[in-house]
Amino acid sequence: MTYQVGLLGLGTVGGGVAQILRDPAGRHPLLRELAIARVGVRDLAKPRAVAFDPQYLTTDLEAIVTDPDIDIVVEVLGGIEPARSLILKAIANGKHIVTANKAVIARHGAEIFDAANAQGVYVMLEAAVAGGIPVIQALKQSLGANRIHTITGILNGTTNYILTRMQQEQGDFAPILADAQRLGYAEADPSADIDGLDAADKIAILASLAFGGRIPRDQVYCEGIRQITAADIAYADKLGFRIKLLAIAHQASDQSLEVRVHPTLVPLDHPLAGVNGVFNAILLEATPLGQVMFSGPGAGAGATASAVVADLINIAALLPQGRASHPLLTCQHEHTVPLLPIAKVNSRFYARVHAQDHPGVLGKLGTCFGAHNVSLESLVQIGVHHELAEIVIVTHHVCEGEFRQAMAEISSMPDIEAVPSIVRVLGG
Amino acid sequence: MTYQVGLLGLGTVGGGVAQILRDPAGRHPLLRELAIARVGVRDLAKPRAVAFDPQYLTTDLEAIVTDPDIDIVVEVLGGIEPARSLILKAIANGKHIVTANKAVIARHGAEIFDAANAQGVYVMLEAAVAGGIPVIQALKQSLGANRIHTITGILNGTTNYILTRMQQEQGDFAPILADAQRLGYAEADPSADIDGLDAADKIAILASLAFGGRIPRDQVYCEGIRQITAADIAYADKLGFRIKLLAIAHQASDQSLEVRVHPTLVPLDHPLAGVNGVFNAILLEATPLGQVMFSGPGAGAGATASAVVADLINIAALLPQGRASHPLLTCQHEHTVPLLPIAKVNSRFYARVHAQDHPGVLGKLGTCFGAHNVSLESLVQIGVHHELAEIVIVTHHVCEGEFRQAMAEISSMPDIEAVPSIVRVLGG
Numbered sequence: 001m002t003y004q005v006g007l008l009g010l011g012t013v014g015g016g017v018a019q020i021l022r023d024p025a026g027r028h029p030l031l032r033e034l035a036i037a038r039v040g041v042r043d044l045a046k047p048r049a050v051a052f053d054p055q056y057l058t059t060d061l062e063a064i065v066t067d068p069d070i071d072i073v074v075e076v077l078g079g080i081e082p083a084r085s086l087i088l089k090a091i092a093n094g095k096h097i098v099t100a101n102k103a104v105i106a107r108h109g110a111e112i113f114d115a116a117n118a119q120g121v122y123v124m125l126e127a128a129v130a131g132g133i134p135v136i137q138a139l140k141q142s143l144g145a146n147r148i149h150t151i152t153g154i155l156n157g158t159t160n161y162i163l164t165r166m167q168q169e170q171g172d173f174a175p176i177l178a179d180a181q182r183l184g185y186a187e188a189d190p191s192a193d194i195d196g197l198d199a200a201d202k203i204a205i206l207a208s209l210a211f212g213g214r215i216p217r218d219q220v221y222c223e224g225i226r227q228i229t230a231a232d233i234a235y236a237d238k239l240g241f242r243i244k245l246l247a248i249a250h251q252a253s254d255q256s257l258e259v260r261v262h263p264t265l266v267p268l269d270h271p272l273a274g275v276n277g278v279f280n281a282i283l284l285e286a287t288p289l290g291q292v293m294f295s296g297p298g299a300g301a302g303a304t305a306s307a308v309v310a311d312l313i314n315i316a317a318l319l320p321q322g323r324a325s326h327p328l329l330t331c332q333h334e335h336t337v338p339l340l341p342i343a344k345v346n347s348r349f350y351a352r353v354h355a356q357d358h359p360g361v362l363g364k365l366g367t368c369f370g371a372h373n374v375s376l377e378s379l380v381q382i383g384v385h386h387e388l389a390e391i392v393i394v395t396h397h398v399c400e401g402e403f404r405q406a407m408a409e410i411s412s413m414p415d416i417e418a419v420p421s422i423v424r425v426l427g428g
Numbered sequence: 429m430t431y432q433v434g435l436l437g438l439g440t441v442g443g444g445v446a447q448i449l450r451d452p453a454g455r456h457p458l459l460r461e462l463a464i465a466r467v468g469v470r471d472l473a474k475p476r477a478v479a480f481d482p483q484y485l486t487t488d489l490e491a492i493v494t495d496p497d498i499d500i501v502v503e504v505l506g507g508i509e510p511a512r513s514l515i516l517k518a519i520a521n522g523k524h525i526v527t528a529n530k531a532v533i534a535r536h537g538a539e540i541f542d543a544a545n546a547q548g549v550y551v552m553l554e555a556a557v558a559g560g561i562p563v564i565q566a567l568k569q570s571l572g573a574n575r576i577h578t579i580t581g582i583l584n585g586t587t588n589y590i591l592t593r594m595q596q597e598q599g600d601f602a603p604i605l606a607d608a609q610r611l612g613y614a615e616a617d618p619s620a621d622i623d624g625l626d627a628a629d630k631i632a633i634l635a636s637l638a639f640g641g642r643i644p645r646d647q648v649y650c651e652g653i654r655q656i657t658a659a660d661i662a663y664a665d666k667l668g669f670r671i672k673l674l675a676i677a678h679q680a681s682d683q684s685l686e687v688r689v690h691p692t693l694v695p696l697d698h699p700l701a702g703v704n705g706v707f708n709a710i711l712l713e714a715t716p717l718g719q720v721m722f723s724g725p726g727a728g729a730g731a732t733a734s735a736v737v738a739d740l741i742n743i744a745a746l747l748p749q750g751r752a753s754h755p756l757l758t759c760q761h762e763h764t765v766p767l768l769p770i771a772k773v774n775s776r777f778y779a780r781v782h783a784q785d786h787p788g789v790l791g792k793l794g795t796c797f798g799a800h801n802v803s804l805e806s807l808v809q810i811g812v813h814h815e816l817a818e819i820v821i822v823t824h825h826v827c828e829g830e831f832r833q834a835m836a837e838i839s840s841m842p843d844i845e846a847v848p849s850i851v852r853v854l855g856g
Contacts, residue, residue: 028572144456145737288730302716309573
């Protein structure tokens with residue numbers, strides 16, 4: 001039995017998928033049951049690393065998702081539209097879906113999974129999060145015995161690459177971003193990566209699987225790395241931390257759920273502190289399992305295509321059963337889980353403050369934090385910067401809303417010239 | 429629909445499994461479809477952390493594996509017999525099997541999987557390797573698009589705990605083993621762990637899944653950590669290495685397969701160098717994926733029970749289909765893969781030699797290595813030990829057989845008093 005695959009997109013990932021399917025030797029035997037029937041592209045004339053006979057290529061993507069001969073549609077177009085409409089139309093036509101599209105799933109997952117359940121088809125998305133690291137499969141099939149408490153991930157390779165280089169070169173954000181763009185590690189429009197939107201899409205997907213509910217993407221708190229400076233990285237280093245863009249989902253014992261993305265000071269002895277460059281990593285904490293970590297390449301043709309083809313193999317293994325019914329591979333939840341507003345989340349904070357170098361400034365800061373219930377781990381004047389005292393504050397776990405009120409009050413004190421940075425701190 | 433589980437063994441892991449199945453809230457909904465019907469124990473009177481009504485307990489383990497009401501048998505007895513016979517009898521009676529028993533699977537997997545295929549039942553073994561780390565599932569279901577080249581694992585928590593303490597305390601093997609036994613991290617008879625047999629069972633299982641053939645367990649090269657001294661760990665540290673007991677499976681481009689367990693000098697910047705204490709980790713290298721690493725707790729009630737219950741959930745998800753037919757969860761290979769003899773394996777080596785402190789000794793060593801085709805990275809007299817010159821040798825990648833011949837010749841030189849240690853070196 002051969003299953004016909006329609007491929008939407010023949011860019012980096014699509015080309016990688018085609019290469020694997022055409023060269024099955026030494027890979028899983030089920031690959032031989034999968035054949036690419038049609039490939040949808042934007043431009044037929046574009047030169048491609050993976051050559052196809054012209055008869056396979058079409059610019060009519062709708063014709064692929066409605067083709068009665070096609071069993072599985074692989075969507076590797078990226079972006080919201082036309083990907084979302086094509087996925088929905090493919091489902092309506094009874095096709096199983098494999099997608100690498102985190103944005104569509106995080107934002108339109110509800111309608112897509114509702115449609116898939118109604119039609120009895122699978123929607124598989126291993127490639128949407130952390131590239132070749134099989135974390136989706138682990139959450140779906142390997143950790144069901146557990147109550148998961150916390151997912152902490154480095155889910156965006158571009159920002160991790162930039163932060164790693166800033167740390168290693170003691171360089172500032174803007175020139176390293178420009179260099180990353182030149183080298184192809186960052187997009188011409190880098191916003192989705194460096195503003196944390198990509199990581200927020202991914203952590204919303206992981207949280208949905210880990211905590212068994214739909215995650216309102218617009219409630220995911222999201223802060224990127226634009227404001228991180230070489231000075232912050234240097235101070236963090238002195239304090240024993242690396243700065244990483246973390247995506248965190250945490251369910252407290254009262255079942256409240258927080259999902260957030262922000263730069264974070266990670267203690268040097270934490271396993272995520274050593275994950276550098278374009279690598280991704282996910283640390284899961286669960287009962288009774290404890291801590292388990294996955295790390296590897298989060299992007300790139302090979303890693304992402306590996307995940308897409310894994311999904312194809314898993315569908316091919318189940319296709320003889322007909323209608324999608326495997327309870328671990330279909331979406332079983334339909335309720336939405338509201339998220340805790342960021343103001344109610346507890347975190348540790350690092351802040352840097354520039355103040356007039358007057359006696360009593362530290363005392364005023366300490367008093368203000370105390371009045372707002374903010375317990376401090378340290379409050380240190382670490383130097384003088386342009387004749388201003390540079391003060392670094394590290395808190396214990398405090399309520400974000402109360403910390404922000406204290407910082408607002410501090411910002412308006414006459415002795416305070418500036419608050420150049422506030423960054424959350426992991427653990428402690 | 430409720431599926432009836434027969435539990436063979438109510439020790440640490442069996443108790444952990446029972447606790448999870450009795451407390452399904454907040455875990456996967458499929459857990460509610462699994463009920464423990466009977467529990468086989470050796471001693472009915474023994475006090476247990478997990479209490480069962482006496483009517484559930486029996487010392488007649490055969491009655492469980494032949495009970496027509498039981499759908500799935502969980503074997504967490506450990507050891508070869510009676511585990512092997514009970515598993516085979518359960519299969520003959522049409523039961524699906526979940527086992528945590530690496531020794532039985534590594535040594536008797538062929539007859540067990542043949543019997544299971546003939547009867548149409550699943551034999552699941554996530555818990556047999558690396559406890560709660562879902563590496564079996566990853567190999568079965570997530571990496572099929574890849575050609576796997578190398579698996580490098582820290583698969584035995586006891587030896588990693590001992591080596592970590594030796595490194596941190598600059599202590600010798602025997603007293604730390606004794607302390608580990610006192611603390612419950614090592615067995616009264618520690619041989620399976622410290623002689624590498626447990627790790628060899630586990631890497632044989634991983635190699636079988638990764639390379640798609642049956643692995644002759646008696647051909648797996650196996651060397652434990654008894655001979656590692658505080659001096660070796662200190663020298664390794666100076667050279668930029670940690671000593672770890674590694675389990676390695678590597679398929680070369682000519683398809684020859686080597687599977688081996690031995691202490692190894694691991695470069696400090698290698699991801700496995702930082703895996704300490706009882707933690708396990710597995711690094712997989714594959715095309716096109718690249719490197720992906722899994723780490724977490726390799727043993728303990730919670731981690732191992734998490735894996736056992738994951739397998740139960742996966743079976744429960746497929747039971748409505750009847751006879752075991754999922755091609756990713758049944759054993760599809762029947763041929764045996766012969767292993768490369770250790771003498772033909774290429775490795776780097778570290779060796780320590782005690783020699784008379786005469787001029788020309790280094791030259792004689794260098795000449796001997798050269799005559800045997802052994803290319804050296806360094807050959808250094810690093811000090812004097814009881815009036816003997818202490819010489820440390822590090823080679824490039826060399827053929828083990830040729831290196832051993834050179835070392836045999838060196839050992840018999842009149843200037844050479846002793847060769848206190850030879851340890852393989854990773855990478856380079």
